Amino acid sequence: MGEADYNALSEEVARTIEVVHGHVIKCESPExxxxxxxxxxxxxxxxxRPPGGRCLSVETDIDVVLWRVPKFTFRRPDVVVHLDAVAMEYRQHRIHRTVLELELPIMVSIPLAALTAP
Structure with missing residues (x-):
């Protein structure tokens, strides 16, 4: 599936899929x-976020086009952190046993228990 095909879909259908290298992936509703x-x-x-620092946005449930060439790919990640203005260098996150650490654009350690507690 290409970008034009995806854009032609109804909102109802588009919200249920992601496209990876042109292949349609059906997304189940999360629990x-x-x-x-x-x-x-x-x-x-x-x-x-550091006060007075870069203008960072944290978003949930948004479509992110990762690339258009060679094959259209977009995903709908659970959480996206991005600069509001200029493109930035991206470094992958590191997952440890008990803490999620992000190197850029902010440094934060979050106990996984703080995320998973009922």
Missing amino acids: PGHNRIARRLATHLENA
Whole structure:
């Protein structure tokens, strides 16, 4: 599936899929616990933004086009942290046994228990 094909879909259908290298991936509705963790993670990341620093946004449930060439790929990640203005260098996160650490654009350590507690 290409970008034009995706854009032609109804909103009802488009919200149920992601496209990876042109292939359609059906997305199941997340369970409440999954949504709770994503919400808490977004809150922790927003609270860790440095005051007066770069203008960072933390978003949930948005479509992110990763690339258009060679094959259209977009995903709908649970949480996205990005600069509001200029493109930035991206470094992958590191997952440890008990803490999620992000190197850029902010440094924050979040106990996984803070995300997964009922």
